[in-house]
Amino acid sequence: MSFTAKTILDTFKDVEIAGAPKLKHTLYLNYAARQLGYSDYIHFKRCVQTAPSDRIGDFYTSLMRKICAIRMPKEGVEYVRFSDYNGISISYDSHFIGWDKRGNEVRVPNVGHGKHSVSDFRSVFEEPLYVIETEVELFAWQWRWRSFAVIPVALAKAKFRSLFHQHDQVMTNPPIAKVKGRVARKLRDSGLI
Structure with missing residues (x-):
């Protein structure tokens, strides 16, 4: 069992962050991506989809860890x-x-x-x-x-x-x-x- 680009992107699109401003969906995705250290959602998505194959497991696990640490129930x-x-x-x-x-x-x-x-x-x-x-x-x-x-x-x-x-x-x-x-x-x- 491991994370994939699809599971990370699907989880990310559904994430709710505490204290986030009320934004339209696309702007909210950009906001959430910035919370994880990316310039915007397109940058985040590109990094997830083109993760280096020799480190893909660690990269995905680390990224999902960050998402789980900031999201709300x-x-x-x-x-x-x-x-x-x-x-x-x-x-x-x-x-x-x-x-x-x-x-x-x-x-x-x-x-x-x-x-x-x-x-x-x-x-x-x-x-x-x-x-x-x-x-x-x-x-x-x-x-x-x-x-x-x-x-x-x-x-x-x-x-x-x-x-x-x-x-x-x-x-x-x-x-x-x-x-x-x-x-x-x-x-x-x-x-x-």
């Missing part, structure tokens, strides 16, 4: 925010839904990160927050780009199925002694008691 689509730690593990924003039979917290992903959430994140943190829309972008983010990403719920459920199927682990009568012991241990380890 689509209207009416819910996202989940993930973070990748040096390719070792992936974490996600979550909320508590109960305790399992061993007294561990059971959590599921928070859903709903949209335009405001992405804008707020980007205004506060220096690390990039990529807006991922396709499986190819997800693969590139997970294995090459890392950092933070928002991923549409449908794609996240398809690729990280087990994260969303945690409700069956929740106990109606959890082992409270284990829960209290675990909480006390965490508080002691953090120096709070």
Whole structure:
């Protein structure tokens, strides 16, 4: 799975950039191309279509990385925010839904990160927050780009199925002694008691 000139151009034509002025489509494409360092859309398109064949994979991946770093989430689509730690593990924003039979917290992903959430994140943190829309972008983010990403719920459920199927682990009568012991241990380890 890799990016092609067609996928990049199609993605680019559909990109929405935060704070962009209201422009007609052609002028907006020129504006977006300038945001990526090109003189205009024609220059951008020519560079994409004539990328050097010996570096085409890196060129396309790098360009798509820039696009995903500046674009905004689509209207009416819910996202989940993930973070990748040096390719070792992936974490996600979550909320508590109960305790399992061993007294561990059971959590599921928070859903709903949209335009405001992405804008707020980007205004506060220096690390990039990529807006991922396709499986190819997800693969590139997970294995090459890392950092933070928002991923549409449908794609996240398809690729990280087990994260969303945690409700069956929740106990109606959890082992409270284990829960209290675990909480006390965490508080002691953090120096709070």
